[in-house]
Amino acid sequence: MKEFPDPQPGPGEVLVRMRASGMCGSDLHFYRGTASFGGGADIIQGHEPCGEVHAVGPGVTPEIASVGDRVMIHHYWGCNTCDHCRSGWPQMCDGGNVHTLCIDEPGGHAPYMVVPARTLLPLPDSLSYKAGAAIGCGTGTAWGGLKRLGDLGGTTLVVLGQGPVGLSGTMLASALGARVIGVDINSTRLDRANRFGASEVVNSAEVDIREAISELTGGKGADLVLETSGVANGDALKVLGKWGRACFIGLPGPVSFKTEEIFRNQWTLMTSWTLSSIEQRRCAEFVAARKLPVDDLFTKIWSLDQAAEAYEWFDKQTDGKGVFEF
Known part of the structure; x- marks a missing residue:
């Protein structure tokens, strides 16, 4: 656990107040020190974030995001102009400038997180924040x-x-x-x-x-x-x-x-590499429409100050999925 200053949104960015941040199996590559694709001790972990918009930066209009919006986050962003980015696949950006939560950008295992407003996706009202977190990667990857x-x-x-x-x-x-x-x-x-x-x-x-x-x-x-x-x-x-x-x-x-x-x-x-932002939204809508029990994937709920204990448990891989709730 480390202390970081609260982030502030810049132009085109939003500050998201975390409500749930899921634990993903790929986190263990960082936890065990075996990751070969970035991350590090100074990068806040957590790439399954879900929460509500707490503040917006300059240029973010109400049509894009408003304070209080319940949101999921597509945890990549790129140049926003190449064909892949424009079709919802920023992780495949041709511009060579892919940003990924917990690898080279601060993730969701913290009370607040700043992301570009274009990464936000609406969380259906019937879904919990932890369901939205799961859909952001684990369930979304499936x-x-x-x-x-x-x-x-x-x-x-x-x-x-x-x-x-x-x-x-x-x-x-x-x-x-x-x-x-x-x-x-x-x-x-x-x-x-x-x-x-x-x-x-x-x-x-x-x-x-x-x-x-x-x-x-x-x-x-x-x-x-x-x-x-x-x-x-x-x-x-x-x-x-x-x-x-x-x-x-x-x-x-x-x-x-x-x-x-x-x-x-x-x-x-x-x-298959996770999913596009378009499919993330479709997945959430499908789960909501069919009333699928995504919440039941989680067998442990942790507070952030229990992070050390949480990852010791998760590292054993003998149980289900964990989530931090805020």
Whole structure:
């Protein structure tokens, strides 16, 4: 824990009062000192922020943001002029000037945070601040991966890993019309997967995953796979059926195969990087419309002065998702 002066919004910026700041699995790269993509001891962590507009800087009109607005935040911003930025994908900015919360910009694990007004997205009235925080990255990352996979209706989808992102994928995909088979090595997580909409679950530590999925799919294999753990990529290729599509969103996530062994399967393999600002808003609207239990992803609620204890707990990765509430 460190003390920082309260930030002040400049031109085109807003000061957001934090109401919830989620803990994301990628935080552990910084916590463990293994991150290879920025961050540091002087960068405030937290890239799942959600709160309300506390003050606006010069040039921010009421049409853009007003004090009291309930807002989510898309946690990247770029040049705002290239095709990627203008289509809602600032993390892919061609201008070479991508800013990311908790990597090179102060994040949400603090009472206040300054961000460009263009990063704000409305939080539906029916959603809690912690739901908005989850949609900002963890749940939103699952949504982004599912959108990459395409139409889910009537398909059989295997979700590998039933941590917070995997459970989000299970919940969202089930609501989008897929038959979801949840896979994990932790029985508690598999129990939660059932509650979040999985039709069947498989403990890959206890059974041969290839045989289990083959039996559940009548020998066809899965239509789709969403890999969320970062360590089960080989399993994805074991269970994917012919013409199948797989999306890999877990980090570090090494994927390897010999073309001669798999080319006859006619697979489509892809990655997904969080989600666009447009899809973040759509995800929130979908969750609100379907009344999906995003709040239930959180198994621990912490105050900011409990941060050391919170990350000691989170580092064990034996439970669910944590959030700081303010």
